[in-house]
Amino acid sequence: MVFDVVTLFPSMFFGALEGGVLARARRDGKVALRVHDLRRFGVGPHRQVDDTPYGGGGGMVLRPEPFFDAIEWIRTQYPAKNERVLLLSPQGRKLNHGFARELADFDRVLLLSGRYEGVDERVREALVDEELSIGDMVLTGGELPALVLMDVVSRFVPGVLGREGTAEDDTFSDGLLEHPHYTRPARYRGYEVPEVLQSGDHGAIERWRRERAEEATRRKRPDLLQGESRGASREGGGNTGTD
Numbered sequence: 001m002v003f004d005v006v007t008l009f010p011s012m013f014f015g016a017l018e019g020g021v022l023a024r025a026r027r028d029g030k031v032a033l034r035v036h037d038l039r040r041f042g043v044g045p046h047r048q049v050d051d052t053p054y055g056g057g058g059g060m061v062l063r064p065e066p067f068f069d070a071i072e073w074i075r076t077q078y079p080a081k082n083e084r085v086l087l088l089s090p091q092g093r094k095l096n097h098g099f100a101r102e103l104a105d106f107d108r109v110l111l112l113s114g115r116y117e118g119v120d121e122r123v124r125e126a127l128v129d130e131e132l133s134i135g136d137m138v139l140t141g142g143e144l145p146a147l148v149l150m151d152v153v154s155r156f157v158p159g160v161l162g163r164e165g166t167a168e169d170d171t172f173s174d175g176l177l178e179h180p181h182y183t184r185p186a187r188y189r190g191y192e193v194p195e196v197l198q199s200g201d202h203g204a205i206e207r208w209r210r211e212r213a214e215e216a217t218r219r220k221r222p223d224l225l226q227g228e229s230r231g232a233s234r235e236g237g238g239n240t241g242t243d
């Protein structure tokens with residue numbers, strides 16, 4: 001799985017993916033990241049990438065030509081059979097477990113990061129398969145959302161997590177939050193690890209985990225237990241709607 005990212009700030013990606021699971025995934029060739037500087041595709045001798053908005057108003061808008069040229073260049077240099085082009089945008093479909101799992105099926109996810117007032121609308125119309133948001137708030141740019149997306153999607157790429165399929169045990173995978181975890185010591189400052197977890201009785205442990213997962217979901221995220229999103233979670237892998 002390859003992520004191609006087009007951004008005005010390539011340096012924001014250096015370091016961020018150089019530790020932990022994603023660093024290992026990149027070293028092992030399970031996931032690759034190529035960062036493309038939008039400025040390189042800028043217009044004219046000054047490589048202009050933005051301009052004032054038609055109709056007036058404050059702020060700058062990213063011009064269309066650098067995005068068109070960047071995508072054409074990427075496709076020529078690195079052809080991919082099965083790609084998805086996403087524009088990071090607060091107006092997009094909200095990223096969640098199910099959406100991330102869908103994206104992991106593509107050979108390439110091509111991410112376009114906006115800045116300032118955003119990106120000329122013709123980019124969305126002509127080049128973008130889908131707009132993607134990381135939540136109902138506005139960030140200064142698409143770089144942090146792109147990093148979040150790459151982290152989340154990579155967890156679904158086979159072999160990225162130590163034990164294949166582990167992502168399927170996590171919170172949201174079956175429409176529930178995950179059960180609580182404990183490790184050593186068994187007793188700490190008066191707090192004890194539940195006895196059942198130390199019992200070695202796997203059936204009882206499974207039942208306890210299920211009950212605690214349901215209890216945590218009722219308490220923290222009762223919305224997940226409502227019929228429709230629960231069904232969507234099981235089949236599509238999470239609440240795939242826009243809420």
Ligand code: SAM
Binds near residue numbers: 114136
């Ligand atoms: N004027 C735009 C609006 O009101 O919809 C917001 C532009 S925002 C300041 C600049 C860029 O940050 C966007 O083009 C987008 O790429 C990125 N961005 C901001 N919030 C985001 C979010 N919640 N999810 C994904 N990308 C976001």
